Amino acid sequence: MKYSRLIFANLFRKKIRLVLTVGSFAIALFLFTFLAVVRGAFSRNTELAGADRLVVINRVGLINTMPLAYGDRIRQIKGVKYVTHNNWFGGVYQDEKNFFPQFVIDPANQLKVMTELHVPDDQWKNFLADRQGAVVGRNLAKRFKWKVGDRIPLQNALYGSTKTWEFNLDGIYTNDKEGGDESQFWLQWDYFYENIPDVIKGQAGWWVLKLDSPDDAVRVGKAIDDGFANSSYETKTETESAFQAGFAKQLGNIQLLITAIGSVVFFTLLLVTGNTMAISIRERTSELAVLKAIGYSDRFVLFFVLAESLVIALIGGLLGLGLAFLAIPVVGANLNGMLPPLLLSATALGLGVLLAVFVGVASGLLPGIGAMRLRVVDALRRV
Amino acid sequence: MIRVDGRGDSTSLIKVRGLNKTYSRGGEQIQVLQGLNLDVDRGDFVAFMGPSGSGKTTLLNLLGGLDVPSAGSITVDGDEITHMSASKLTQWRARHVGFIFQMYNLIPVLTAFQNVELPLLLTKLSKSDRRKHVETALGVVGLSDRMNHYPRQLSGGQEQRVTIARAIVSDPTFLLCDEPTGDLDRKSADEIMALIDELVGKYNKTILMVTHDPQVAARAHTTLHLNKGVLVEAKALQEGVLAGGAA
Known part of the structure; x- marks a missing residue:
């Protein structure tokens, strides 16, 4: 020009x-x-959250637990396809700066509910058979250069006295969704259960449910919350995206x-x-x-x-x-x-x-x- | 033939009739030009003189289509410019007027060549044709060897030559010079005036020039004085002064 x-x-x-x-x-x-x-x-x-999933937490707050037995009652509500429960573990790997989310999972239902997450069959089988097994997200493994077969110690002070929990890395999960989370650490429910004090046994942190159809979300959510109304552990059920948005809001x-x-x-x-x-x-x-x-x-x-x-x-x-x-x-x-x-x-x-x-x-x-x-x-x- | 009595014939290149220009300053109306008449033929070289504030530059601005009169008309080569819209006037200036300013007003970040090329960018000339025109214009002003120099690398006289080259490169109908030697020493001023003489003598350019310098004005075919808003020929002014003195 x-x-x-x-x-x-x-x-x-x-x-x-x-x-x-x-x-x-x-x-x-x-x-x-x-x-x-x-x-x-x-x-x-929030954007990647499944439209056909609900999250049930204690109405008081996310850190408050609920009786494990709630799971059976939730499972019986019409429109609920699968139910899985999670607990926050809160261990420390080497240094407190090395934060990553650690969840105690229900191995039988985890992958049925979280369908976008995948673990190779052989690795999942090893995990199921290993009480001290752990599965981690691909990004987390990359971050600490972990590979299947590694032994991972996590220090934990949330459940009784401070002690080191030892885990065997049995598998690495991936997420179908671009930008989806691959940074979690999963451990076996049984291993967790047998190592925590009796007073807190029989409690779950939250439930995640997969529905037959997203159209059932409002009805099922209401049925759950109504079912546990006026109990010692009232619930708050919301869609996964609302739960994620609420979680983000906790940071301000x-x-x-x-x-x-x-x-x-x-x-x-x-x-x-x-x-x-x-x-x-x-x-x-x-x-x-x-x-x-x-x-x-x-x-x-x-x-x-x-x-x-x-x-x-x-x-x-x-x-x-x-x-x-x-x-x-x-x-x-x-x-x-x-x-x-x-x-x-x-x-x-x-x-x-x-x-x-x-x-x-x-x-x-x-x-x-x-x-x-x-x-x-x-x-x-x-x- | 230059006339100031408003009786020039229809062949005049520039015809000014009853030109008025009034400024409003602080609520006061200042009439700078009052019913001014002027006829200039092709190839004429006219100098305007007068004290500061007499309206010389105002007249030049009106003739160059940079300002609009309060009343009267200006016709150039058959085009009545006083009623042209601003955008038409801009196009008219590009085709018909070459400006030479006292302070040169070159673009400092462009070379002499690029400065001279500026008016041609508005035309449909090809790059090679533009180059030919610029080289010719710079040749006329004797700066063929300085075309890649920036203004800061040139003397005042050379900068004014570049300005002249920029003014003539598009071969305008007439040139307007506002104190072209006002910022130059005598030697450089003489060189610039010799160049302007050449433009008139050799290339038959029509030039209207404002100056304070009688030596510079003496080079023009006619010197006109602005007196109380009208133009008076130097000879007539002298006679008037003498007559006034005798009385």
Whole structure:
């Protein structure tokens, strides 16, 4: 394009300013994209939750348990296909920083309910036959470089005195769903049961049920909660996605926080770029007047200003997205399972490019309109 | 033939009739031009002189379509420009007017070649044709060997030559020069005026120039003085002054 030389020559007029503006744009867009990815990670479990699954917890709270016998009554409700129960284990592997979720599972029903999770048949058979067996998600195994056959010690202080529980890694599970969780540690119910104090035996943390049809969710949920109403252990039954959303909310309103920070970043970016463009245009008032004098139309002048701000935005934006593309996997790997996997999707990248274009145009618009309205006679008089 | 009595014939290249320009400043109306008439033929070289604030630059801006008059008309080569819309006026300027400013007003981040090429980017000329035109214009002003220099690498006189090359590259109908030597030393000013003489003599360009410098004005075919908002020929002004003195 014959005007590109003029656009780029003007861009590189103040190199330090260009570098600083592009740099701030890149950092801001990286931050914005990173926040979008974190926000996505928090909501992913909700999005990936099975529509035909319900979760039953103690109405008082998730850390309160319920009698194991509830399982049989739940199983008898019409529309319930499979029921499995889980308990929180809460062990520590080598160091407290090495956090990962550990669940005591009901081996007979776990995979019937969690149908998106798969363990190779031979590994599952070994697990079923091994009281001290454990199955872990693929990401968790990768994180600690575990392989089938490894012996894994976990320290636990939740059930009686602090002691080390030894596990044999019998299998590694995978998740069908892209971005689905693969970071859990499962241990056998029987091994857990025989090693906990008698006073807490016979209690389950929560149930997960698979329904015949998602259409039964409301009816079954009501039947369960009504059935245990006015008992010592009232229940709260909700869909898996509602449960996941509620779980995320326990950390505070993360979504709102992230959206608020993202908005602040966005407006700061708009102001920084807009200010840079305004200063840049003010410095060139007489040059713009000359362009107009020799025949460049008002629209051309607006086009030049917008093109400049758009180029700054696109260079900064692409740098920021490139940084996000490189950094997010590294950051994700170092979060030690504190967050669900951080996935930089094509949608997030596309949104980043759109944001860059929007900020580029918006920040150039006001200075551009000012330049467009500039009267040649007035501008030349200022020289 | 340059006339200021409003009796020029229809062959005049530039015909100004009853031109008025009034500014409003702080609620006060200041009438800068009052019923000004002017006829300029093709190939004429006219200098406008007058004290600061007399309206020389205002007249130049009106003739160049950079400003609009309060009343009166300006016709250039048969086109009445006073009633043109802003966008039409912009297109008209690109085709018909070459501007030479006192402060050169080159784009500092573009080379001499790129500065001169600017008006041609608005045309449909091919890249190679543009190059030919720019090289010719820079050749006319004697800067063929400086075409890849940036303005900061040129002297004031050379910068003004680049401005002249930019003004003539699209072969406009006439050139408007606002104090073209005002920022130059005498030697450079003489060189620029020799170049302007050449544009008139050799290339038959029509030039209207504002200057404060009598030596520079002396090079023009006619010098007109702006006096109380109207143009007066230097000779007539002198006679008036003498007559006033005798009285």
